[in-house]
Amino acid sequence: MVALPWHKTSPQEDDRSVGAAQTTRTLLGLLVVVSILSLGTGAAGLSVFDAARDLVSGEGLSVRDRVILMDIRLPRLAMGLMIGAALALSGALMQGLFRNPLADPGIVGVGAGAGLGAVLAIVLAGLLPTGLAVLIGAHLVPVAAFLGGWASTLLLYRVATRGGQTSVATMLLAGIALGALAGALTGMLVYMADDRQLRDLTFWNMGSLAGASWSKLAASLPLILPVLLLSPLLARGLNALALGEAQAAHLGIHVETVKRLAILGVAAAAGAAVAVAGGIGFVGIVVPHLLRLATGPDHRYLLPNAALLGASLLVGADMVARVIVSPAELPIGIVTATMGAPVFLWILLKRRGLGGL
Amino acid sequence: MLTVQNLTARLSGRTILQGITMSAHAGTLTAIVGPNGSGKTTLLRALTGDLPYGGAASLNGHELNATHPRKMAAIRAVLAQSTHLAFPFTVAEVVRLGLTASVQMHATDLTARALAEVGLAGYGPRDIQTLSGGEQARVHMARVLVQVWEPVTDNGPRWLFLDEPVAALDIGHQLTVMRITRSYADSGGGVVAVMHDLNLSAMFADRIALMLDGSILSQGRPAEVLTDTNLAQTYGCPVRVNAVPEQGPWLVPQATAI
Numbered sequence: 126m127v128a129l130p131w132h133k134t135s136p137q138e139d140d141r142s143v144g145a146a147q148t149t150r151t152l153l154g155l156l157v158v159v160s161i162l163s164l165g166t167g168a169a170g171l172s173v174f175d176a177a178r179d180l181v182s183g184e185g186l187s188v189r190d191r192v193i194l195m196d197i198r199l200p201r202l203a204m205g206l207m208i209g210a211a212l213a214l215s216g217a218l219m220q221g222l223f224r225n226p227l228a229d230p231g232i233v234g235v236g237a238g239a240g241l242g243a244v245l246a247i248v249l250a251g252l253l254p255t256g257l258a259v260l261i262g263a264h265l266v267p268v269a270a271f272l273g274g275w276a277s278t279l280l281l282y283r284v285a286t287r288g289g290q291t292s293v294a295t296m297l298l299a300g301i302a303l304g305a306l307a308g309a310l311t312g313m314l315v316y317m318a319d320d321r322q323l324r325d326l327t328f329w330n331m332g333s334l335a336g337a338s339w340s341k342l343a344a345s346l347p348l349i350l351p352v353l354l355l356s357p358l359l360a361r362g363l364n365a366l367a368l369g370e371a372q373a374a375h376l377g378i379h380v381e382t383v384k385r386l387a388i389l390g391v392a393a394a395a396g397a398a399v400a401v402a403g404g405i406g407f408v409g410i411v412v413p414h415l416l417r418l419a420t421g422p423d424h425r426y427l428l429p430n431a432a433l434l435g436a437s438l439l440v441g442a443d444m445v446a447r448v449i450v451s452p453a454e455l456p457i458g459i460v461t462a463t464m465g466a467p468v469f470l471w472i473l474l475k476r477r478g479l480g481g482l
Numbered sequence: 483m484l485t486v487q488n489l490t491a492r493l494s495g496r497t498i499l500q501g502i503t504m505s506a507h508a509g510t511l512t513a514i515v516g517p518n519g520s521g522k523t524t525l526l527r528a529l530t531g532d533l534p535y536g537g538a539a540s541l542n543g544h545e546l547n548a549t550h551p552r553k554m555a556a557i558r559a560v561l562a563q564s565t566h567l568a569f570p571f572t573v574a575e576v577v578r579l580g581l582t583a584s585v586q587m588h589a590t591d592l593t594a595r596a597l598a599e600v601g602l603a604g605y606g607p608r609d610i611q612t613l614s615g616g617e618q619a620r621v622h623m624a625r626v627l628v629q630v631w632e633p634v635t636d637n638g639p640r641w642l643f644l645d646e647p648v649a650a651l652d653i654g655h656q657l658t659v660m661r662i663t664r665s666y667a668d669s670g671g672g673v674v675a676v677m678h679d680l681n682l683s684a685m686f687a688d689r690i691a692l693m694l695d696g697s698i699l700s701q702g703r704p705a706e707v708l709t710d711t712n713l714a715q716t717y718g719c720p721v722r723v724n725a726v727p728e729q730g731p732w733l734v735p736q737a738t739a740i
Contacts, residue, residue: 141572141575224568224569225568226568226569364579365579367567367568367569367571367579368565368567368579369562369565369566371527371530371532371562372560372562372565374531374532374551375530375531375551375554375555375559375560375562376551376555376579376580376582376629377551377552377553377554377555377556377582378551378552379550379551379552380551417569417570421570421571421572421575422569422570422571422575423571423575
């Protein structure tokens with residue numbers, strides 16, 4: 126019989142990690158540029174360069190400029206970065222979990238579930254004892270959205286996964302049903318709401334970063350920050366999961382743990398995003414897809430790069446939303462859907478060609 | 483050593499495996515053969531932790547359903563019958579999925595060597611989804627190989643569990659893969675393979691377990707198991723078993739007219 130050269134050496138195989146690291150650096154640069162541009166964009170003609178010059182020359186900012194920068198543009202930028210990162214990351218995590226590039230919280234009903242949680246919190250907050258309501262006040266909506274997102278992700282995974290394999294058709298159809306159900310329940314709650322609640326609901330539902338404030342940011346940060354920091358720990362598990370649940374377990378992955386954490390991560394990121402910014406679709410589809418084309422599907426690079434690109438993309442979309450019908454604003458969801466829906470259709474077409482559906 | 487004592491397994495409320503008792507030693511290649519639906523794959527799934535089972539089964543002394551996946555992954559690798567990858571990983575990336583923390587050191591090197599073993603040298607940068615079925619099967623074989631590259635470590639022998647490793651392959655690559663498994667066993671590792679091809683099994687295996695209706699009908703050396711009577715009983719068709727000196731049995735299915 127042939128003896129195998131178990132200890133022989135041979136030349137190096139290719140590696141996309143170099144390109145992925147390069148992409149990370151480029152995306153960080155993009156993030157800085159977009160952030161500076163965003164700080165300089167707005168209805169009040171305040172240039173970020175003028176402000177910087179005033180600061181450097183020791184004059185300090187005028188009260189008006191300080192308010193515009195510190196209380197309006199900066200929290201809006203911070204929230205755009207945070208929500209963008211959360212949306213892209215929730216998409217990438219969900220696609221890894223479902224082993225499918227078409228999974229996105231906004232499309233398969235998880236966003237609607239999170240929305241239902243948020244609406245429930247807004248409408249039922251009045252029933253809470255005053256002391257408790259003050260205590261948990263700002264956190265109530267994000268937490269409720271997280272719980273709604275968690276329940277719907279869990280339900281969807283149960284329905285769409287059989288024997289460790291996920292059916293695309295079942296996932297998309299179950300997502301439609303889930304979205305419709307959450308939408309109907311949300312509609313019922315809206316019908317029951319009083320005038321003050323209706324006003325809150327309307328503002329929440331506009332899907333805009335216009336209401337950004339430091340307090341809103343503080344309320345959702347505890348949900349998003351752990352996902353941003355801890356998601357890289359799931360990368361190896363999600364890579365292995367691409368082979369199917371049984372084969373991931375053969376590679377030494379504790380599959381149940383990875384699944385539970387990924388579902389929690391999807392729910393936390395999507396829930397927080399929905400709670401503070403309403404429904405913003407397609408960032409979670411477009412960003413991971415573009416990155417997979419550029420540097421491959423390895424989640425070790427995909428997850429952090431998705432957070433970076435998602436942040437830049439949403440801040441960019443927010444600038445477009447503010448500028449295009451200035452001095453009015455377009456809901457940012459319209460901008461992201463205009464960019465994202467064609468990409469979604471394009472993926473569908475390509476997969477049809479591969480017989481992947 | 484793989485030890486299985488009176489193992490039973492059920493799938494959707496139906497008993498699939500009953501009273502399976504077998505053992506396999508490191509340094510040998512065991513082929514599990516039998517007709518469609520006889521429970522070969524179910525047995526392999528029970529032995530690789532995919533399926534709960536009754537009775538007892540242990541590998542190197544670790545009870546199979548009570549050992550952490552990470553620990554099992556360090557002593558055995560599993561090749562599934564077919565694998566569908568969700569994303570366009572490159573061939574090299576797929577093979578690297580088999581690397582555990584213990585072998586990260588020579589990662590790129592090992593990947594290339596494993597690919598060369600299965601006849602896919604230079605395929606590393608290709609998108610796996612663009613390869614043919616047989617090529618993809620060999621990529622996964624390479625992935626399984628890097629997971630337990632050294633057949634013997636300080637912690638004892640390591641194992642390959644393979645579900646129809648040559649089913650998708652042409653005759654040349656069937657021999658390539660069977661030679662790799664034979665060589666793995668000869669180097670001190672253990673191999674348990676579900677096989678359809680009886681001649682390849684006779685040619686390469688040390689022991690054969692012949693399954694019928696969820697039980698092992700006969701097990702032992704190929705010449706003891708692959709007999710006219712056994713094969714006629716399990717496969718329900720006449721098979722003539724001949725013998726090649728020093729190679730063991732080879733068989734020809736008999737069409738009724740002949």
